[in-house]
Structures are given as structure tokens and as C-alpha cells.
Amino acid sequence: MSTPMLIIDNLHAEVDGKPILKGLSLTVNAGEVHAIMGPNGAGKSTLSYVLAGRDGYEVTGGSVTFRGEDLLGRAPHERAAAGLFLGLQYPVEIPGVSNLLFLRTALNAQRTLRGEPEVSGAEFMKLARAAAEKLGLPFDMMKRAVNQGFSGGEKKRNEMVQMHVLKPWLAVLDETDSGLDIDALRVVSDGINAMRSPEHATLLITHYQRLLDYVVPDHIHVLMDGRIVHSGGADLAHRLEAEGYSALAA
Amino acid sequence: MSALPTRKDEAFRYSDLAAVARHWPVAVEPVVVAAGESHAEVIVSTADSPAIRHLAIDVGAGAACRYTIIDGGRDYGRLALDVTLHEGADFALGCVLIGTGAQTLELVTTVRHAGPGATSRQIVRAVAGGAATTTYLGQVAVAREAQKTDSSQSFKAILLNRGATANAKPELEIFADDVKCAHGAAIGELDRNALFYLTSRGVPPAQARALLTRAFLSDALEGLDEAAVETLDAAITARLEAAA
Numbered sequence: 209m210s211t212p213m214l215i216i217d218n219l220h221a222e223v224d225g226k227p228i229l230k231g232l233s234l235t236v237n238a239g240e241v242h243a244i245m246g247p248n249g250a251g252k253s254t255l256s257y258v259l260a261g262r263d264g265y266e267v268t269g270g271s272v273t274f275r276g277e278d279l280l281g282r283a284p285h286e287r288a289a290a291g292l293f294l295g296l297q298y299p300v301e302i303p304g305v306s307n308l309l310f311l312r313t314a315l316n317a318q319r320t321l322r323g324e325p326e327v328s329g330a331e332f333m334k335l336a337r338a339a340a341e342k343l344g345l346p347f348d349m350m351k352r353a354v355n356q357g358f359s360g361g362e363k364k365r366n367e368m369v370q371m372h373v374l375k376p377w378l379a380v381l382d383e384t385d386s387g388l389d390i391d392a393l394r395v396v397s398d399g400i401n402a403m404r405s406p407e408h409a410t411l412l413i414t415h416y417q418r419l420l421d422y423v424v425p426d427h428i429h430v431l432m433d434g435r436i437v438h439s440g441g442a443d444l445a446h447r448l449e450a451e452g453y454s455a456l457a458a
Numbered sequence: 459m460s461a462l463p464t465r466k467d468e469a470f471r472y473s474d475l476a477a478v479a480r481h482w483p484v485a486v487e488p489v490v491v492a493a494g495e496s497h498a499e500v501i502v503s504t505a506d507s508p509a510i511r512h513l514a515i516d517v518g519a520g521a522a523c524r525y526t527i528i529d530g531g532r533d534y535g536r537l538a539l540d541v542t543l544h545e546g547a548d549f550a551l552g553c554v555l556i557g558t559g560a561q562t563l564e565l566v567t568t569v570r571h572a573g574p575g576a577t578s579r580q581i582v583r584a585v586a587g588g589a590a591t592t593t594y595l596g597q598v599a600v601a602r603e604a605q606k607t608d609s610s611q612s613f614k615a616i617l618l619n620r621g622a623t624a625n626a627k628p629e630l631e632i633f634a635d636d637v638k639c640a641h642g643a644a645i646g647e648l649d650r651n652a653l654f655y656l657t658s659r660g661v662p663p664a665q666a667r668a669l670l671t672r673a674f675l676s677d678a679l680e681g682l683d684e685a686a687v688e689t690l691d692a693a694i695t696a697r698l699e700a701a702a
Contacts, residue, residue: 284658287658294658299655302652302655302670305669305670314656314660314661317661317662354655
């Protein structure tokens with residue numbers, strides 16, 4: 209029997225007073241990979257920011273339960289410590305802060321909040337090295353400022369490195385495939401697949417079916433105008449690619 | 459330098475004049491770096507440091523002079539550096555101003571390229587929290603004889619909240635025609651995207667702000683060795699904690 213990891217119930221949210229999510233409901237169980245597809249402006253990125261708790265994304269109704277507890281009342285860093293990870297569509301550059309410092313600070317802040325001891329410098333370096341190697345990110349890049357001067361593909365690999373070190377229960381990956389060439393897509397997909405386990409779950413948010421050839425989801429949902437309008441299995445992606453979103457809306 | 463300055467003096471237009479009056483007159487401290495020599499000095503102000511200092515620094519031909527300044531330790535602080543560079547001399551300044559509470563901190567630099575082929579590089583970073591005011595007045599003057607001058611001046615300030623103030627007045631006065639003079643001044647806030655990124659990874663907001671602020675200041679410590687940076691870091695962190 210699978211346990212619900214994330215329960216989104218009738219979620220309404222707005223940005224600058226404009227309603228974007230209009231009654232979105234979705235349940236993701238542990239061990240599952242879900243993909244949300246939808247046209248531009250459907251609310252895909254808004255959903256990911258609402259889940260992560262970004263300023264300016266106001267929830268006006270509904271609820272989100274994460275691992276049995278209310279998610280929406282928590283601050284972004286508390287959500288991260290609870291095991292939620294948001295892979296950004298456009299990872300931010302932070303001059304003057306090295307990747308290693310960024311990641312170690314994040315990991316230890318999460319552990320502190322969970323009441324776990326901090327990892328030592330040596331332990332952390334081992335984790336970071338292993339993750340960078342797995343994701344094909346040269347370790348020298350871990351010493352550089354966060355994402356500064358990184359190509360689009362390197363930024364996405366860096367997101368995956370962070371995910372592997374932080375080991376979230378649920379990863380919400382917003383357009384992780386955008387800007388990737390085929391080789392990078394393969395590496396990133398392997399990175400996502402390596403996180404698959406009966407205890408973990410992934411929510412992929414994507415425009416294209418391409419990523420879903422490499423990371424085969426258990427469920428695909430179509431998001432249009434702020435609501436899930438259709439759900440199906442992995443084969444739905446190919447139907448969408450062939451027929452477009454509008455065919456479903458009709 | 460004996461008459462008490464007024465608001466009409468350009469160099470004092472943003473000053474806390476009442477504080478200036480309490481500490482006036484100020485003796486000018488001469489610093490001479492002889493030709494071919496090098497001189498490096500670190501000034502970290504504390505609550506007991508003199509409120510106002512005025513250094514007249516003469517850097518001889520081919521000599522090098524570097525000042526690293528961490529200022530933030532008293533109610534009113536003003537540091538004036540008058541630098542004269544002779545042929546082929548080099549001047550480097552890295553300065554961090556951290557204003558908190560009702561502090562007023564001022565840095566006033568005048569770098570005169572008197573001889574040819576001299577270089578100067580100034581990096582000033584300011585953080586103002588509370589109702590603090592930080593001011594940078596920076597003049598670079600290149601004499602007619604000072605061909606092949608290579609000078610740069612960069613000022614950036616971050617305001618931690620709405621009540622804080624940063625003033626910047628970069629000024630170039632160039633009489634030679636074969637020179638490189640770069641300058642830039644910017645005042646802003648911490649990057650909200652970077653703040654969200656850090657918090658979304660689990661870093662509490664106060665810690666995220668401190669990390670970004672510290673990173674913003676790091677330019678001013680460029681080129682120092684690791685041990686020196688570590689020592690100054692401790693001073694900076696203590697000031698930032700007071701500013702947060």
C-alpha cells in the first residue's frame with residue numbers, strides 16, 4: 209500500500225492579484241514519478257513556486273499536505289528541511305558564494321532544523337565529490353561561485369548535484385530539461401532516475417515529452433488554466449505530442 | 459584645514475556636522491612611501507578609534523601602497539585619504555563600510571596622479587542598515603604630465619532596509635589625454651532571487667542575508683592572502699551581525 213507523499217487539494221493561488229491556480233488537486237505517493245505537462249501560462253511554474261513558498265505567490269484557497277503535515281504554513285527553508293526540493297527552471301547566479309559553501313550551508317541548516325548533527329567538512333566533501341562525479345560536473349566547478357559563468361546545461365547539472373547531496377523526499381523539478389542538449393539530458397535523466405526509490409517521489413514539470421522518454425513517469429497530468437484537466441499513464445505524453453493540448457481541452 | 463567645515467564644503471555635504479564639530483580640528487597625518495618602497499596597512503576601526511582621520515599619502519616613483527579598511531565601529535566615522543602618486547607608483551584601496559543604527563560613516567578619497575604611468579585601483583563596498591548613512595566621495599585627478607595613467611574606482615552599496623542611506627560621488631578630473639580611468643557606482647538591495655534560492659535550499663533567511671552580504675563585500679578584500687582575509691572576516695561578521 210503506497211503512502212501519500214503530497215496531497216494538493218483544491219489549490220487556488222494568485223500572483224499580483226491575478227488568479228493562476230484555480231482549484232488544482234493532485235496526490236503523489238511515495239515511490240512515484242508524476243509529470244505535469246501543459247501549455248505556456250497554464251500555471252506550471254506558479255505551482256512549483258507555491259509549493260516552495262516563494263514571496264509573491266499568494267494562496268487564496270485549498271490545502272497542501274506534505275508527508276502528513278500542512279505545508280503552506282511553513283517558511284521556504286522549513287519546507288526544504290522537511291524534505292521538499294525545488295529544481296529551478298532558471299538557477300540563480302550568486303557571485304562571491306562558492307557552490308561548496310552554498311551547499312554545505314544548506315545541508316547543515318536543514319540538518320540543524322531537523323535536530324540532526326551537522327556533517328563535518330570531510331564528510332561533506334565526500335558527499336559533494338560523489339554527487340558531482342555522478343552528474344558529470346567537474347569538481348573544480350564546485351569551487352566556483354554558484355552558477356556563475358555556467359552554461360545552461362551546467363546549471364541544471366548543478367541543481368541535480370544539490371538534489372543528490374540534500375536527498376529530499378520529494379523533488380519538484382521545474383523545466384529541468386529546458387536548455388539541455390541530448391547528452392546533458394541523458395545525464396540529468398540518469399540523475400533523476402537514480403533518486404527513484406520506494407521512499408522518494410518526483411514531480412516533473414515540463415513542456416515537452418522529450419524528458420519523459422528518459423524518465424518514464426508513473427502518471428502524467430495535463431495542467432490547463434490552473435487545473436488538472438486530464439490524467440493518464442506514460443503513453444499520454446506521446447498522444448499530447450501528436451495531438452497537442454487543445455485536442456484535450458475540446 | 460583649520461576652519462570648521464560647513465555644509466557648503468563639497469567634501470562635507472553629507473557629514474554629521476555636529477559630530478565633526480566635536481572632533482575638530484583634525485591633524486593631517488603624513489604618510490610617505492619612498493621611491494621603490496612598498497607599504498601595506500590595514501585599518502579596522504573600533505569603538506575607540508578616532509572619529510576623524512585625515513591621511514596625506516605620498517607614494518614615490520615606482521613605489522606601491524595598499525590600504526585595506528574595515529570601518530564600522532563608532533557613531534561617527536570619517537576617513538579622508540589624500541593620495542599623491544608619482545611616476546610609476548601604484549595605489550590600491552579595498553574598503554568596507556558597515557553602517558548600523560544611527561551611524562554616519564564617510565570615506566573621502568582623492569587620488570592624484572601627478573606623474574606618468576602610475577596605477578590606482580579602489581574598491582569600496584558599503585552596507586547600511588537601520589538608519590545609518592554611508593558616504594563615499596572619491597576623486598581621481600590626473601595631471602597634464604600623468605600620461606599612461608591607469609586608474610579604476612568601483613563603489614557599490616547595499617541598503618538593508620528602507621531607513622538606511624548611501625551616498626556616492628565619484629569624480630574624475632583628467633588633464634592628460636592618454637589615460638585609462640574606469641569608474642562605477644551602484645546602490646541597491648540584496649538580490650531577491652538569490653535570497654529565495656538560498657532559502658529554498660534550507661538556509662534560514664537571516665543566515666541567507668548574511669551570506670549574500672558577506673559575498674557582496676568580498677571584492678574589497680581581493681588580492682589579500684587567506685590568513686588576512688580570515689582575520690578581517692571575523693571583524694566583518696561581527697559588524698554585520700550588529701547591522702542585521
